[in-house]
Amino acid sequence: MNLKRFLIITAISLFFVLETRAQFNLDAQYRPRFEVRDGYRKLATEGSTPSAFISQRTRLSFSYKTEKIKLKFTPQDVRIWGDEQLASSNGVYGDNASIDLFEGYAEIKMGNVGWISVGRQQLVYDHQRLFAARNWNQNGITHDAVVFKLSVNQWNIHAGSSWNSLDATLSDNLYLPGHIKSLNYLWANRKFSDLLNFSFLHIASGVTETDSTNTLYFKQTTGIYTEYNNNGLKLRGNAYYQYGKNNTGKHVSAFLIDADAGYQIGNLTPGIGLSYLSGNKNPGGSTDKLFDVLYGSRHRYFGHMDYFRDFVKHTKEGGLADFYFYLKYKFSKTVTLANTGHYFQLAQINANTPNNKNLGYENDLMLKCKFSDWGSIESGYVFYLPTESLKILQGVSNNKFSQFFYLELTLKPTLFKQEAKSL
Template sequence: MKKILISLILIIGTAHLSAQELTVSAQLKPRFEARHGFGTLASPDDEAALFVSQRTRLSIDFATEKYEVYMDIQNVGVWGDVSTLSKSDKNGTSFHQAYGVYHFSEKFAIKLGRQEIAYDDQRIFGAVDWAQQARSHDALLFRFKPGNKSKLDVGFALNANGETNFKEDYAVNQYKSLQYAWFHTNFTENTGLSLLFLNNGMPYNKVTGTEPGGDPITEQKTTYSQTIGGRFTYKRDRFNFNAATYFQGGSTPWSGSTGTQDLSAYYLAADASFKVIDVLKLGAGFEILSGNDQDGDITKNNAFNPFYGTNHKFNGWMDYFYVGNHANNVGLVDIFVPIVFNQNKLQMRLIPHFFSADGTILEPGFQKADSYLGTEIDFDVKYELVKNVNIFAGYSHMFATESMEIIKGGSKDETNNWGWVMITFKPTFFKKKFDEPKG
């Protein structure tokens, strides 16, 4: 950390030599949570978890007409996770983002390094800002701007454990490589369309032979799935409408085994909202993420995966679905009815969710269970204390069914709820423009 601060001082001290604009800002985000049935149903012997987590982030943005360098220096932890006499933090300090952008022209640029990748409503690619650590990728992007109303990003990522002289198995639980293309255009002032193609490469073990004793010989390979689809948006006066659909094919690693499964899955969503009065907006929408039947062909995978999206934003804030869980499961049908109040510095949201499984659920006796999983009620409030300082609070409650017990465990009869309070500080310490040297 000492070296980082010294580097920052040097950057500021020499900025007048070459920088066009330098901005130094920060974010402090402590959050208290009380969890009892968050992410999964509580059991009778479970007591509520109480803790305070915190993100501390320092951001440095250095930009000229031709290039930009951006860094997010970040520490994430839980109050008390180290001793009060500890010399270091449990998770240490890391770079959440550290990337450079070079503009070859007004219509073409490259962006490379560790960076957040977020598009549209963040369903497939998102920053996951709710999580204190958030999400970033080590990637290379080519950014094109064909016209004033259109833009195209083409991205590549290749991951490894570290510097090696020979090939070794990739040991991190994520993609080995990916390639994607995202295109967006505005047809009119009110309508927009985005198209996405993602080729996602996951490592898996392939059986290549047999040991003399009969044990299989495996070699790590990469299998690819393809996601293709788009999102349409329409906005006019007090009315908003959005619709999206994606299809997935290719293959995925076979969980708990060697080899792969053929993938065939889909996603369909639409929502609309109407501002009844200036301070009140009502909406309704649905999402369908295809899933596997528990009595289906285990060699096939029909479960849609939203991959790197901000999944906390969708399907209820208690994170029962697709937040590090529910992958390759029975899928989901989510019907939601948001009510939003917004006046001056105060915002309040109430969002009921009605959850059902897309795939077949089997009871312990192998009879088909009801597809209805339960209802979650989410409520939160946000208030701006002063500029760059906000306080948030929220409460969520899950009313689960026996079918939710089957896929999640725990007990539907327990009080499954979650409450939280968070305050965010986002000050800008330093922002100044400088004239670049002539010649």
């Protein structure tokens, strides 16, 4: 065999060895939501008029994937219908700037060990207690981060880090004290069987002391998540402990305990649960005992009225106990009715809270119809029966019946999909 023929055969062989199958997708998401707010986020007062409006999320995702690289870019527009700034009877001539980059990241394969993901991406883990998609918010939430995704001896391990800045500065590393400047975490997950799933999570979140100093205080959060499924029985639990220092430099010692049990009987699934976030009995003391849920989901777990979003402000550092029960019924493969009742209490009474822990009852009723693989419609009706303690916390004395209704359409079609062989 001469050299020329050898080189040709070698080149052809390398071509078939190196080529991989590449996939390109163009996906869209369109989500308008109609809301009637009459006590949403804060108790309705006598004489107040309900608010009605339509918000809209529009996303377009470009994704490219081979055996060695993944790319995803998702621009997003979020708006309220009619929020145009320059309009006349002849048409619309201007609008609020509302287009942003929701996702923009690359994942590169690191041999047989795993992947490294770099850029703006979602960080969603376990049951979203500390890292959540925050999907109720039309904007959602993503993070500018570097994440190593490894697979070692049946364990899925993610190690991530993020360093946030307000601008490309020449000196200093100033940041808003209420926002996380440095985020670092380690997540280890293993599915021991079809029945048992287990995760370990550690988060080191650093915040600046003030917006004019470089001092960083780190709060550490360590805990586990477990899930057990067997013949219709579903058990789920979280336990996390926080330590380190808060944004004022005060020592932290706080905890979160969460447990849920459900059992499917035919098309019906009843369940009960408890979420407990520790609070401060002495807010002025040397130790901060109020648990910080970080980037966890509020709307999903603490009631759809969203009365408990900021636990420093909304519980006066008292923490929260949520005793809840739920019923889910599947009328068919596409239609589901769910009702969840919450009874809320303060975890602790302190000098800033009312003397009675009881905060009242919330009822969340939802109906969802998934009419296609790419589309669904969901409606919800929520009401809250407050106690005097909640009225005191919110500073509302002349309240009326508080309720909230929404109707949401979600369309998520794949507009274009192509697979091709490439180097």
